[in-house]
Each structure stands twice: as C-alpha cells, then as structure tokens.
Amino acid sequence: MHLIEVLELDAGSGIPLETVGSAYTPQGSEQGDESSLDDSDYDDLFSDEDEDMRDLESDTDPEDDESVLDGVPPEVTIPQAQLDSILGQMAVIVPCKGEDPNTIEGVLSGIPRGCLIVLVSNSEGRAYRKEVMMLRKFCRHARPALAIHQSDAAAAAAFNMYGLPDLVTHVAGGSHKRIRNGKGEGMMLGIALVAALCPQRRYVAFVDADITVPGAVNEYCRAFAAGFALNPNPGTETMVRLRWASKPKVRNGEIDYTCEGRSSQVVNRWLNKLLSAMADADPTGSLAAARDSEIIVTGNAGEHAMTMDLALSLRLANGYAIEPFHFVELLDQLAPQNAAAATAAAAHAAGYNAGRVPNLQPVTIMQIRTRNPHFHRVTDDSHVRSMWASGLGSIYHHLPASLNSSTTQTPSPQPSLPPSPSSSSSSLTAFSSKSFARGEKLRGDILDFLADNHEENDNSKGELVHEPPRPRIYPPVRQLDLDGFREMVRSEHKTLYCLNLPHFKLPRPNTIAPVYHHQYGVTPPL
Numbered sequence: 001m002h003l004i005e006v007l008e009l010d011a012g013s014g015i016p017l018e019t020v021g022s023a024y025t026p027q028g029s030e031q032g033d034e035s036s037l038d039d040s041d042y043d044d045l046f047s048d049e050d051e052d053m054r055d056l057e058s059d060t061d062p063e064d065d066e067s068v069l070d071g072v073p074p075e076v077t078i079p080q081a082q083l084d085s086i087l088g089q090m091a092v093i094v095p096c097k098g099e100d101p102n103t104i105e106g107v108l109s110g111i112p113r114g115c116l117i118v119l120v121s122n123s124e125g126r127a128y129r130k131e132v133m134m135l136r137k138f139c140r141h142a143r144p145a146l147a148i149h150q151s152d153a154a155a156a157a158a159f160n161m162y163g164l165p166d167l168v169t170h171v172a173g174g175s176h177k178r179i180r181n182g183k184g185e186g187m188m189l190g191i192a193l194v195a196a197l198c199p200q201r202r203y204v205a206f207v208d209a210d211i212t213v214p215g216a217v218n219e220y221c222r223a224f225a226a227g228f229a230l231n232p233n234p235g236t237e238t239m240v241r242l243r244w245a246s247k248p249k250v251r252n253g254e255i256d257y258t259c260e261g262r263s264s265q266v267v268n269r270w271l272n273k274l275l276s277a278m279a280d281a282d283p284t285g286s287l288a289a290a291r292d293s294e295i296i297v298t299g300n301a302g303e304h305a306m307t308m309d310l311a312l313s314l315r316l317a318n319g320y321a322i323e324p325f326h327f328v329e330l331l332d333q334l335a336p337q338n339a340a341a342a343t344a345a346a347a348h349a350a351g352y353n354a355g356r357v358p359n360l361q362p363v364t365i366m367q368i369r370t371r372n373p374h375f376h377r378v379t380d381d382s383h384v385r386s387m388w389a390s391g392l393g394s395i396y397h398h399l400p401a402s403l404n405s406s407t408t409q410t411p412s413p414q415p416s417l418p419p420s421p422s423s424s425s426s427s428l429t430a431f432s433s434k435s436f437a438r439g440e441k442l443r444g445d446i447l448d449f450l451a452d453n454h455e456e457n458d459n460s461k462g463e464l465v466h467e468p469p470r471p472r473i474y475p476p477v478r479q480l481d482l483d484g485f486r487e488m489v490r491s492e493h494k495t496l497y498c499l500n501l502p503h504f505k506l507p508r509p510n511t512i513a514p515v516y517h518h519q520y521g522v523t524p525p526l
C-alpha cells in the first residue's frame with residue numbers, strides 16, 4: 001500500500017535529505033566526511049550483538065521499498081518558504097455545530113497565519129454570537145477571517161437565485177429559506193464564499209472544529225501544503241487527504257491509540273472493493289494494480305484540501321457522505337481508455353489515485369499519513385454507524401458509469417490491439433454486461449454486509465433497513481454565478497462577518513475596520 005508519510009514535523013532548512021542508494025542526492029549539501037565512509041566504517045558502528053541490525057541494513061534495497069514513489073524523491077524536505085507560499089494562498093474552512101468556542105479557538109490557533117480562516121457555523125443562534133465574539137477576539141491582531149451561519153437567508157436566496165437551488169430548503173414553519181443542514185452543505189457554503197469573496201485563494205482546506213489538539217491542526221495544514229508542493233504532476237488539479245497516525249479512544253481509563261476510525265474501517269474497505277471492481281471491468285488492464293488492493297486509506301478524511309478549481313468542479317454529497325463521495329465522483333470520471341488511463345496508472349504506481357473532472361483535466365490525489373494523534377469530540381455508536389452507512393450509500397446508489405447498467409460506456413479501441421470492425425460490437429456488448437454484473441455483485445455484497453450488521457432501530461421508525469441511505473448529490477459549485485452570489489450576500493447578509501479583509505467591504509456593521517494595513521504596512525492576500 002502506498003502512502004506518503006510525514007517523517008519530521010519540522011525538517012529544517014529545506015535541503016532534501018540524502019537517501020542511501022538513491023539517485024536523489026542532496027542539493028547544495030557537502031558530501032564531506034560522510035562520503036568518505038566505507039563499509040568497514042559502518043561495521044565499526046555495530047557490535048556483535050547488533051547482527052540483526054546489520055542484516056537489516058544490508059537487506060534493505062531502496063529499489064524494493066514500496067514507499068519509494070515514482071517521480072517523488074523517496075525522502076524530501078519541503079522548503080519553509082514554499083510551504084508558506086502555499087499556505088498564504090489557502091483558505092481553511094472550519095465547519096462547526098455546537099462546539100465550545102474555546103475548542104474552536106484552539107483549532108483556529110493551529111491554523112498557520114497565512115491561511116484565511118472561514119468559520120461556517122450551524123450552531124444555534126446564541127451560540128453563533130459567542131462564536132463570532134471569540135473569532136473577533138482571536139483575530140484582533142489583524143488576522144483575516146470570514147464567518148457565516150448556515151441559516152443565513154441572504155446566502156440561501158443567493159444560492160437559490162444564482163444556480164444552486166438544491167442546496168436550499170424552506171425553514172420548517174417559516175416563510176424564509178435557509179441552506180440545508182449538514183456538514184457537506186456547510187462546506188459548500190464555505191467554498192462558494194471563498195470563491196466569491198476571496199478569488200485569489202487557490203487552495204481550500206477543511207478542518208473540523210472539534211479537534212482538541214491545536215498542534216495537530218497545525219500539522220494538518222502544513223501537510224496539506226506539503227501535498228500540493230509534492231504533486232509530481234504540477235499543473236493538475238490536486239486533492240490532499242490525510243490519514244491520522246491514530247485516533248485514540250479511552251478504554252477502561254487508558255488511552256488506546258487505535259489506528260483507524262470505526263467508520264473509516266468500513267468505508268475504506270468498500271471503496272477499495274469498488275476500485276477492484278473497476279479494475280476488473282477495465283479492458284486495458286491499466287488499473288490492474290488496484291485489484292484487491294488497500295490503496296484507499298482516506299475514504300472518510302474529514303481533514304482534506306483541494307485546489308480551488310477542483311473544489312468548484314466536483315459534484316459534492318450531503319452531510320458526512322461528502323468525503324467518500326469524492327472517490328465515487330472521481331472514479332466515475334475515470335476514463336481508462338485514453339490519456340487519463342496513463343495518468344491513473346502512473347499516479348497509482350506513485351501512491352495516489354487519479355480521476356478526471358468533467359472538463360477532462362487529470363486529478364492527482366495525495367494521501368498523507370500525519371504524526372499527531374487525532375483527538376476530537378467523542379461520538380456514539382449510532383453516529384458512527386450512520387456515517388459509514390452514508391459512505392456505503394455513496395457507492396451503492398452512485399456506481400461509477402463503467403459499472404452501471406444505465407450509463408455503461410462502450411470502451412474505445414485500445415491503440416495496441418484494435419478490434420476488427422466485425423468483432424467489436426459483440427465484444428463490447430459482452431464487456432458491458434460483464435461490467436454491469438460486477439456492479440450488481442458489489443451492490444449485492446453491500447446489502448449482505450448491511451444485513452449482517454443490522455441493528456434494532458436502524459432508523460427512527462424502527463423499520464428494517466434494506467438499503468444504505470441515498471445521499472443527496474449537489475451539482476458543482478462552479479454552476480453558481482459567483483458575481484450575483486457575492487453581490488446578494490454583500491448587500492443582504494444577516495450573519496456574515498468579514499474581519500481584516502480590506503478589499504471586501506460590507507455595507508452594514510458586521511465589517512470590522514481593517515487594521516492590517518495600518519499595523520503592517522502591507523495588504524494581506526484576498
């Protein structure tokens with residue numbers, strides 16, 4: 001399994017590390033004493049008792065090391081200046097709902113200074129006021145930030161009028177509209193807000209508001225930036241997804257540093273089965289390495305980041321289905337018969353998966369394992385269950401086109417083995433029906449899994465649940481007329497706060513006088 005790992009949280013000056021046996025040598029480093037060491041010098045380092053250690057050293061051939069990624073140096077330090085430059089173009093969206101403002105403040109304190117903070121709240125009204133007070137205080141030293149509430153009627157009207165009405169619903173018992181409840185919906189509001197108000201932010205990241213270790217948040221943001229910096233296909237749209245070192249649980253008064261969250265265990269497994277089915281259905285064989293693999297390890301990655309263009313281009317799912325559905329959406333766009341196949345295969349070999357957005361741009365997905373344990377609000381079993389069920393629903397109800405009867409596409413002939421005109425039509429039919437059967441088998445297996453894991457009261461009505469829930473899938477945010485959205489939100493907003501963003505003025509009092517320029521003599525990025 002290929003996964004990029006954080007080796008050191010702060011690796012210093014930015015000189016790539018030397019890797020023994022690698023063609024990748026340190027830039028600008030002096031070989032010095034080290035280059036004059038020969039084997040006997042190394043022998044001196046070990047006593048007889050260290051036989052095992054020496055065997056280990058001699059057995060290790062970097063060529064055989066699965067962690068060595070094509071196109072990416074095996075071990076590399078990202079220069080601080082490069083990280084800072086990316087972080088300075090990043091907006092970090094923090095969806096929150098009912099967290100203690102002190103906890104949220106802890107999260108904000110971990111977000112590097114260059115990043116724009118975007119708090120999207122769905123807390124109840126009075127709590128939002130406290131959150132904003134906390135944000136104002138936190139940003140008092142000229143920190144740029146945005147805050148908005150998901151019930152903002154102006155934002156809802158703007159979505160409704162300018163291209164994304166699906167995101168909006170009537171308030172129960174009221175006459176006005178609001179943005180639907182759900183984490184995914186809050187994230188979409190955040191994406192639209194950044195794209196409309198701060199268009200120069202090229203990257204958008206998501207960090208939960210209930211993380212209780214600020215240092216972890218800091219590592220996540222820097223890992224996002226490192227992922228963008230490491231992209232071996234510069235210029236491609238990129239998604240960086242994090243896998244935590246551990247997700248600790250307290251059991252019998254002791255902390256158990258368990259590696260994989262309960263929902264992730266299930267969702268990763270089924271996403272990998274989906275990938276495997278796609279590999280089986282791929283006539284070119286370019287996805288062969290994905291068959292029976294465990295390559296997807298970040299199916300539920302709440303902490304992830306994207307190039308803004310990608311965030312605007314993807315269809316997104318509601319609530320907690322948003323992260324697993326990213327994979328389903330990208331796999332749906334994967335066209336193994338053409339240029340994307342080469343990207344996919346190369347990307348797979350290098351430790352990330354690739355897909356295509358509808359405008360046919362290749363997409364690189366970087367999966368990174370961070371170092372800090374991930375501590376957050378404890379959730380109960382039914383919450384976890386509904387989370388993995390909605391992940392399975394993303395797969396079950398939205399099989400990618402190549403496995404789906406109604407949308408199965410006929411493959412184009414492979415350049416190396418062009419089928420004869422007479423044989424092509426029947427072989428394509430056979431291919432389509434086999435792919436369909438694979439898709440149906442996967443769906444059947446998901447139903448079996450649900451039946452095996454059935455619990456009393458699986459839904460509030462106590463009905464037997466035969467199928468996983470069908471996620472609501474929203475069109476890409478790109479569909480929104482951003483100018484119209486911005487002007488309506490600017491003029492009619494009820495809950496929007498813009499702190500220290502001198503380029504964007506609100507006509508009504510929520511604006512806080514920009515102090516950045518006076519204090520620092522420079523203008524922050526938009």
Ligand code: GDD
Binds near residue numbers: 300383
């Ligand atoms: N704006 C907004 N609106 N935020 C919300 C909403 C909403 O309707 N619902 C939840 N949130 C916020 C929470 O306040 C929290 O900061 C974040 O979204 C994650 O919600 P949790 O309820 O803490 O989710 P979780 O910890 O069970 O799951 C997290 O990790 C999973 C991976 O293990 C989420 O990030 C999942 O999306 C992720 O799959």
Ligand code: MG
Binds near residue numbers: 208210376377
């Ligand atoms: Mg949480």
